[in-house]
Amino acid sequence: xxxxxxxSLHGNRACALGAIAAGCRFFxxxxxxxxxxxxxxxxxxxxxxxxxxxxxxxxxxxxxxVIGASLGGAKAMTATSGPGFSLMQENLGYAAxxxxxxxxxxxxxxxxxxxxxTRPSQADIxxxxxxxxxDHPVIVVAPASVQEIYDETIRAFNLAExxxxxxxxxxxxxxxxxxESVVLPQRHTVATITxxxxxxxxxxxxxxxxxxxxVPVMARPGGGHRIHVTGLTHTQDGFPTQKPDLAARATQRLxxxxxxxxxxxxxxxxxxxxxxxxxxxxxxxxARAARRAAQDLxxxxxxxxxxxxxxxxxxxxxxxxxxxAKARRVLVPExxxxxxxxxxxxxxEPDKVARLNRIDGxxxxxxxxxxxIRETAA
Amino acid sequence: xxxxxxRAEIRLAGSGGQGLITGMHILFRALAIEGRxxxxxxxxxxxxxxxxxxxxxxxxxxxxxxxxxxxLDMVAALSQVGLERSLPLIRPGALLIxxxxxxxxxxxxxxxxxxxxxxxxxxxxxxxxIANVVALxxxxxxxxxxxxxxxxxxxxxETPPKFADLNLAAVRxxxxxxxxxxxxxxxxxxxxxMCIG
Numbered sequence: 001x002x003x004x005x006x007x008s009l010h011g012n013r014a015c016a017l018g019a020i021a022a023g024c025r026f027f028x029x030x031x032x033x034x035x036x037x038x039x040x041x042x043x044x045x046x047x048x049x050x051x052x053x054x055x056x057x058x059x060x061x062x063x064x065x066v067i068g069a070s071l072g073g074a075k076a077m078t079a080t081s082g083p084g085f086s087l088m089q090e091n092l093g094y095a096a097x098x099x100x101x102x103x104x105x106x107x108x109x110x111x112x113x114x115x116x117x118t119r120p121s122q123a124d125i126x127x128x129x130x131x132x133x134x135d136h137p138v139i140v141v142a143p144a145s146v147q148e149i150y151d152e153t154i155r156a157f158n159l160a161e162x163x164x165x166x167x168x169x170x171x172x173x174x175x176x177x178x179x180e181s182v183v184l185p186q187r188h189t190v191a192t193i194t195x196x197x198x199x200x201x202x203x204x205x206x207x208x209x210x211x212x213x214x215v216p217v218m219a220r221p222g223g224g225h226r227i228h229v230t231g232l233t234h235t236q237d238g239f240p241t242q243k244p245d246l247a248a249r250a251t252q253r254l255x256x257x258x259x260x261x262x263x264x265x266x267x268x269x270x271x272x273x274x275x276x277x278x279x280x281x282x283x284x285x286x287a288r289a290a291r292r293a294a295q296d297l298x299x300x301x302x303x304x305x306x307x308x309x310x311x312x313x314x315x316x317x318x319x320x321x322x323x324x325a326k327a328r329r330v331l332v333p334e335x336x337x338x339x340x341x342x343x344x345x346x347x348x349e350p351d352k353v354a355r356l357n358r359i360d361g362x363x364x365x366x367x368x369x370x371x372x373i374r375e376t377a378a
Numbered sequence: 379x380x381x382x383x384x385r386a387e388i389r390l391a392g393s394g395g396q397g398l399i400t401g402m403h404i405l406f407r408a409l410a411i412e413g414r415x416x417x418x419x420x421x422x423x424x425x426x427x428x429x430x431x432x433x434x435x436x437x438x439x440x441x442x443x444x445x446x447x448x449x450l451d452m453v454a455a456l457s458q459v460g461l462e463r464s465l466p467l468i469r470p471g472a473l474l475i476x477x478x479x480x481x482x483x484x485x486x487x488x489x490x491x492x493x494x495x496x497x498x499x500x501x502x503x504x505x506x507x508i509a510n511v512v513a514l515x516x517x518x519x520x521x522x523x524x525x526x527x528x529x530x531x532x533x534x535x536e537t538p539p540k541f542a543d544l545n546l547a548a549v550r551x552x553x554x555x556x557x558x559x560x561x562x563x564x565x566x567x568x569x570x571x572m573c574i575g
Contacts, residue, residue: 008407048527118422175445178417178445179419180417181415181419288442288445291442365444365446366448
């Protein structure tokens, strides 16, 4: 009865199936390469799951619709690529400010602008963290295999619901279109989290109350608890304020609810880092290349290991320090001109960190990494 | 270039529209039936509607292994451009199958080359469009990738029922074009570990 089923899926399809398993019942989007198959799959699956699929007129309205659906009580998602993700930035901030749970998938492509639609890239690492204006909380997860896309999509929904925040699922075209063997659990065995609903006295209800875990409960639509939703800085009652002490408290709580819950949010994978003199820090398809490279280097007598932040933001700082404690060199290979490296250099001694970048639309392979490590060791 | 005993990289190369992705997916499915894990990748650009196109399968016992080709061990090419664009990625000594008509200029040396009448057999069987499946049959047999039985099972599972007989005839034709290659590691799970030809 609880036997998982083995399927061969490509990454984007795994994302759609993961979302449905997590309880997603609303999808609004504007299909864009290389994420289009997520919308395509959702257009078929949502009606079957008693959910709603809407093809919107653009990406601004797509995220707006998702926010509306989430406030209306549904678990909601959209999917896009770089150009559409740029258009979503304003509403991403709105979701963060109004503490509306939602999942935004960004299958990265080369940029800037429309860039190289079909080529892989990892150039939205910083945009995912800092793309919308203002001091805002965000969670970004970065899967590296088709199985992990499925699993992390479920986790993205759970994190969004638990912490009332937008969660971005960030991956590259290679794993989006890779076909791999995947273990799909039986639907009823998937652990899902749903937001806490307001109960009790309706007249005394504070929609943005300061709770112990920093995450306010949500008003169930039609349940009698009233809310005012605004992008303006607001107090616990949901109405705008510019009083310095109240404004500071409101913004600080937004940041703290992520910062103080890092242990529930962070997830990393380490591979052979215990004794590693060289640690490679990478995400997505590049992490797969890095793991192969680390094994090849070990076979050649060089103690190499891999540190892979599955939760990319908030960046797992303490885990990185621990994994690189014995390393004399840290290499950050990435398919952009240097973004992940900025964070690694901030956390570690910058002199210890070497970079490897490709911006030609080709994936970084194991050979590229082995060559770069031999270069930096020389 | 490091050679990995537990890993095999296989490519169907040719031009857009030849069914290379479908063909490779049949092999993926056949390996899956035998309990082997694999990753399939392919051309992803407008050339998938003409021009150079490929589909790769990386078979590896290691979960999370690098899923893209780094040095191809086995290639079946159904067009000259398919072969030429793949050449830089093919390991020296690799198994290389080419169609006698569609690839008029195969490499003179450096590979375990097999020039086969793939397209001609496809036409004999019933359609030039099933050259992909003929090539797959030859590749699977020569490369000792899966048993004929599993391959046929995968053809049944992965092709529309209407064309099942045609595709089965095609895969048998391809299988029959060649004998199993001697002296290479067998990928079939039904063989003992490290079976050498």
